[in-house]
Amino acid sequence: MTGSAYFMASSSAALETHTLVVEVDNEPGVLARVVGLFSGRGYNIESLTVSETQHAEHVSRITVVTTGTANVIEQIKAQLERLVPVHKVVDLTATGRALERELLLIKVRGKGEDRVEALRLADAFRARVIDATTESFVFELTGKGEKLDQFIELMRPIGLVEVSRTGIAAIARGPEGL
Known part of the structure; x- marks a missing residue:
């Protein structure tokens, strides 16, 4: 597939909005690393909230709403899961029960x-x-x-x-x- 043919095929893919929950260690720099993953790869963040949810364990919950093709959403989830301070990534949109x-x-x-x-x-x-x-x-x-x-x-x-x-x-x- 030529470059322009690839662009036309990929640009016709439907955009989806997904709500992702990312459980992370509550320590300095973690939010910057998560946001950096999005900005470094050109992914957009529609909404971002974060707060410590398990005080004794020092675990925070980051809720990110992002938009992309199904493939892009899968890439985002896979890349988030590889970050060291990340415990878990859950796609609440995929569960359909959010x-x-x-x-x-x-x-x-x-x-x-x-x-x-x-x-x-x-x-x-x-x-x-x-x-x-x-x-x-x-x-x-x-x-x-x-x-x-x-x-x-x-x-x-x-x-x-x-x-x-x-x-x-x-x-x-x-x-x-x-």
Whole structure:
């Protein structure tokens, strides 16, 4: 296959989005090594969250959402598994049994009718008011990314000031652990 024929064949492969959980030793430089693997090979990270989850064992959980062809996703998993501080790599998307949530903090400015509309929409989305002044609100909302995107778009014409999102936290359904 010539170079251009290979490019055409490979570029027609369907892109998939996968949520990967990577259990690692909680030590300096580990996150940099994991992220470096992605950047060094040109893989994109859509979302990244990390926290120590097993304090006594000093183990952290990195949740990475990435997009690529099926072959690229397999390469990413194989390369992550070869990193020394990595204990386990689980593709939650492949299991088909994952729960995913994000946290959104959003600041909205508004007076009069805009203020009333912001509160009405927040109630409809089950967002909590965590700070309020006479001219603004800060709302807290958790849910799937699409829900958060909708809330942001509805708040934009009212007086969107600032948005902060955590990235995806994910866990598999059922009684089994990783």
